[in-house]
Amino acid sequence: MTRMTFQAAATMGQLQKRLDNIGNNIANSNTVGYKNRDANFSSLLSQQINTEPDPTNPIGRLTPDGLRVGSGAKLGHTNINFDQGSLQRTDRNLDVALLEDNHLFQVAVNENGEEEVRYTRAGNFYLTPVEGEQVMLVTSDGNPVLGQGGDPIVLANNMDDLNIEENGQINVTRNGVQMIEGELAVVEAVRPRLLEAAGSNLFRISEQSLESYPFDDIINGVGFADVNMESGALEASNVDIAKQQTDMIETQRAYQFNARTISMHDQMKGLINQLR
Structure with a gap:
């Protein structure tokens, strides 16, 4: 599995957790005293890709010694919103x-x-x-x-x-x-x-x-x-149904984009395999 596919697959798993959280909020919109949960994301640890030194420069490269590439996103934490309900x-x-x-x-x-x-x-x-x-x-x-x-x-x-x-x-x-x-x-x-x-x-x-x-x-x-x-x-619950629906659409779109990334990568691999 290439780095691009790995990043997309890892992010899709975390987006599913956010969808579960949104579904839980909507299901409890009529629950007495329920407090809304907000999911926050953070980047996964980056990987260091070292670059080759410049052979014409005895000191080495004057540019940064490598590139940092992320490995997708993860669900960092879930905050409970304690704002007063109606x-x-x-x-x-x-x-x-x-x-x-x-x-x-x-x-x-x-x-x-x-x-x-x-x-x-x-x-x-x-x-x-x-x-x-x-x-x-x-x-x-x-x-x-x-x-x-x-x-x-x-x-x-x-x-x-x-x-x-x-x-x-x-x-x-x-x-x-x-x-x-x-x-x-x-x-x-x-x-x-x-x-x-x-x-x-x-x-x-x-x-x-x-x-x-x-x-x-x-x-x-x-x-x-x-x-x-x-x-x-x-x-009453402090869940904002309009905001939850907006967050759900946004998360579904992000999930679809990552799924499309895996699909396009598979197609590119197929084209490479067909080259003669």
């Missing part, structure tokens, strides 16, 4: 939308027998029964939502009404009496670029990020006075 009114008691940039809810996820704290912007919560005539606040996937202190929010089941206040406090009405029986734990991603997608509309801190920065430099707790959310509303 708000959608639902008037549902357990729906809540964060109004501050980079603020996140905390969720407990049990993976391979180990519990891990993850983060989300999706505030469509539900109540699920647990032991002892109690209910627990969970996400749409059934993962416990954490409250202040890092524990799941568990409430007695005999309630008349429940509302999540704008400061994150859970106001429960029992026999006509209102009481605060819990508070959502909200954190701020100080360095949101260090978060990675963990599936199910959740984020986590990568091990590589923790090796480079202390945990407190990535995630900070948010005090009671700093919490700002809207009850009875949800944050």
